[in-house]
Amino acid sequence: MRIEDVAAAPPSRPIAALSVLAGQGSDIDRLRAFWRRVERFTAGAQVRLDGPRGGRRRVIVVSGWACEMRILQDGRRQIFGFMLPGDVIDERSTWSIGSRGVVALTRLEVVDADPGASSDASVRENMAEALCEAAIEREERLYDHLMRMGRLSARERVVHLLLELCERVERVGLLKGDTFRIPLTQEVFADALGLSVVHINRTMKQLRQEGSVVFKAGSVTLRERQKLAAMSHYRPLGPELAGARDRSATERRSNGGLADWAVLA
Amino acid sequence: MRIEDVAAAPPSRPIAALSVLAGQGSDIDRLRAFWRRVERFTAGAQVRLDGPRGGRRRVIVVSGWACEMRILQDGRRQIFGFMLPGDVIDERSTWSIGSRGVVALTRLEVVDADPGASSDASVRENMAEALCEAAIEREERLYDHLMRMGRLSARERVVHLLLELCERVERVGLLKGDTFRIPLTQEVFADALGLSVVHINRTMKQLRQEGSVVFKAGSVTLRERQKLAAMSHYRPLGPELAGARDRSATERRSNGGLADWAVLA
DNA sequence: CGAGACTTTGACCGTAGTCAATTTATGTGG
DNA sequence: CCACATAAATTGACTACGGTCAAAGTCTCG
Numbered sequence: 001m002r003i004e005d006v007a008a009a010p011p012s013r014p015i016a017a018l019s020v021l022a023g024q025g026s027d028i029d030r031l032r033a034f035w036r037r038v039e040r041f042t043a044g045a046q047v048r049l050d051g052p053r054g055g056r057r058r059v060i061v062v063s064g065w066a067c068e069m070r071i072l073q074d075g076r077r078q079i080f081g082f083m084l085p086g087d088v089i090d091e092r093s094t095w096s097i098g099s100r101g102v103v104a105l106t107r108l109e110v111v112d113a114d115p116g117a118s119s120d121a122s123v124r125e126n127m128a129e130a131l132c133e134a135a136i137e138r139e140e141r142l143y144d145h146l147m148r149m150g151r152l153s154a155r156e157r158v159v160h161l162l163l164e165l166c167e168r169v170e171r172v173g174l175l176k177g178d179t180f181r182i183p184l185t186q187e188v189f190a191d192a193l194g195l196s197v198v199h200i201n202r203t204m205k206q207l208r209q210e211g212s213v214v215f216k217a218g219s220v221t222l223r224e225r226q227k228l229a230a231m232s233h234y235r236p237l238g239p240e241l242a243g244a245r246d247r248s249a250t251e252r253r254s255n256g257g258l259a260d261w262a263v264l265a
Numbered sequence: 266m267r268i269e270d271v272a273a274a275p276p277s278r279p280i281a282a283l284s285v286l287a288g289q290g291s292d293i294d295r296l297r298a299f300w301r302r303v304e305r306f307t308a309g310a311q312v313r314l315d316g317p318r319g320g321r322r323r324v325i326v327v328s329g330w331a332c333e334m335r336i337l338q339d340g341r342r343q344i345f346g347f348m349l350p351g352d353v354i355d356e357r358s359t360w361s362i363g364s365r366g367v368v369a370l371t372r373l374e375v376v377d378a379d380p381g382a383s384s385d386a387s388v389r390e391n392m393a394e395a396l397c398e399a400a401i402e403r404e405e406r407l408y409d410h411l412m413r414m415g416r417l418s419a420r421e422r423v424v425h426l427l428l429e430l431c432e433r434v435e436r437v438g439l440l441k442g443d444t445f446r447i448p449l450t451q452e453v454f455a456d457a458l459g460l461s462v463v464h465i466n467r468t469m470k471q472l473r474q475e476g477s478v479v480f481k482a483g484s485v486t487l488r489e490r491q492k493l494a495a496m497s498h499y500r501p502l503g504p505e506l507a508g509a510r511d512r513s514a515t516e517r518r519s520n521g522g523l524a525d526w527a528v529l530a
Numbered sequence: 531c532g533a534g535a536c537t538t539t540g541a542c543c544g545t546a547g548t549c550a551a552t553t554t555a556t557g558t559g560g
Numbered sequence: 561c562c563a564c565a566t567a568a569a570t571t572g573a574c575t576a577c578g579g580t581c582a583a584a585g586t587c588t589c590g
Contacts, residue, residue, distance in 0.1 A: 070408065070412055072412075072416065072498050073498070076416040077416070078411060078412045078415045078416050080408055080411055092401075099405075099408070099500065100408060136357075139404065139407075140364075142404075142407050142408075142411070143335065143345055143364070143365060143407075145411060146343060146345055146407070146410060146411055146414065147335055147337075147343045149411065149414040149415050149459060150343045150414050150458070150459030151337065151341040151342070151343050151459060153577080153578095154577075154578070185535085185536060185537090186536075186537070186538095187535095187536080193415070194414060194415030194416060195578070195579090196578070196579050196580075197536090197537085198538085198539090198578085198579070198580080198581095199577085199578050199579070201537065201538060201539085202538090202539090202578090203578095205538080205539095217587095233337050233338070235364065418545080418546095419545075419546070450567085450568060450569090451568075451569065452568080460546070460547090461546070461547050461548080462568090462569085463546085463547075463548080463549095463570085463571090464545085464546050464547070466569065466570060466571085467546090467570090467571090468546095469569095470570080470571095482555090
């Protein structure tokens with residue numbers, strides 16, 4: 001009952017803009033032909049991807065948001081990252097050593113990422129490459145998240161995360177002007193950023209008063225993204241491997257012996 | 266000048282126990298035959314792996330420790346993880362988008378992870394599989410690290426990290442009794458765990474006084490690892506994919522609507 | 531309209547950060 | 561083998577960011 005035919009219930013929004021397929025416009029129609037089944041999950045449900053076959057199954061989110069998380073026995077929770085439309089969910093994330101899981105944050109629709117043997121080679125190839133890039137970018141985001149939690153203040157963390165989400169939302173065409181819908185409760189923010197709900201609330205209040213960030217009814221508006229990026233040390237998710245971006249901009253700090261060299265953020 | 270022949274300068278310790286090759290004892294001798302070159306880096310040097318060919322090059326650490334890190338313009342540093350003997354260093358980590366880098370924490374010796382076409386198929390196959398598992402485990406460690414930084418207290422973080430390192434050291438046969446050499450300054454701990462040096466110092470002092478952890482001259486001794494694991498929520502790095510460890514032990518918390526299900530740590 | 535989830539606020543606490551000075555290694559050249 | 565220079569570890573005093581507890585206030589939706 002979780003699985004329905006597209007015929008009976010077509011994906012709730014056009015799936016033309018999937019980040020894994022960004023820049024391959026012309027192939028999408030061919031790909032779409034193979035997405036006959038949409039799997040749905042309700043908000044709060046655990047996303048289990050029991051690939052019948054042994055190999056690791058992957059799906060693409062068509063609509064809705066999900067997150068990857070872990071819970072400690074005493075109730076402390078940590079959210080590792082979010083999956084939004086256009087992102088890939090890997091079966092491995094779904095039950096890896098029983099230590100992590102994926103949870104739907106809203107109603108969620110996903111389609112199989114494997115075009116199947118039926119499609120022609122070029123399609124399969126493009127998809128494979130897209131999936132690979134998506135995996136790389138996902139890992140890149142893990143590092144960003146680590147930096148956030150380890151070295152940024154509460155304000156910076158919130159802004160940094162919002163900028164990341166905004167950019168990802170924009171990439172799949174869901175950003176309207178400088179506003180986007182964001183289905184995250186403050187509790188979710190807290191669990192993602194390693195802060196308490198109360199402190200998230202106060203931080204957001206402060207940002208709101210400064211006018212740089214506006215929260216209203218499940219939507220966020222980011223004015224002056226440039227300024228926000230600067231104050232939170234945000235660096236756009238490069239088009240992966242965007243080449244050796246000025247790798248020379250290494251302002252050497254005489255600081256601790258450890259790093260005579262420097263890697264900028 | 267960074268590259269020398271093994272003949273002229275053999276690896277400083279037997280490379281029989283490499284975590285990437287754990288459990289493949291019999292093949293190691295054959296593999297070793299292809300490691301003719303050892304690359305060396307001095308403590309504090311950035312590890313650059315400029316693979317001549319386009320593909321991403323990978324090397325295995327034979328001796329010494331390194332870490333993967335990022336630095337913000339204002340000097341804040343975040344260490345993402347450590348590489349110790351037996352671990353793989355991926356070229357990608359080395360200059361990815363100019364945002365991360367690998368730094369040697371001690372004198373460091375690495376050998377190429379690619380057996381080359383010269384070796385026979387079974388060797389290449391085993392190595393490929395080992396590299397893949399290593400990559401998976403590395404990612405797993407990133408999640409652990411995220412959990413540490415997001416939800417553990419200073420005490421817990423320190424203990425949790427020490428347990429991870431201890432386990433990894435043990436796996437490659439460098440644990441003597443319950444003691445191992447650890448070339449990390451308190452500053453490095455601080456940068457890895459998102460704490461200040463001063464607070465690391467105080468936390469360690471406390472642990473020392475409690476007698477559960479002993480620091481002395483570049484070595485650490487962990488008594489009662491079981492107890493330490495419990496107090497820091499440490500869960501051993503499973504033999505990856507160790508199967509669906511009691512996946513049923515999901516003590517449901519009635520807590521926030523988000524997670525009616527639970528993933529233990 | 532009522533129940534439950536989510537947000538907001540106040541009062542107060544405590545973990546961890548900052549600054550600065552001192553002590554203890556670790557080396558290195560003489 | 562000693563003296564000096566430097567990196568690393570410690571410690572004290574004080575601050576502040578962020579956590580906890582508890583009580584309202586708001587929204588949503590059946």
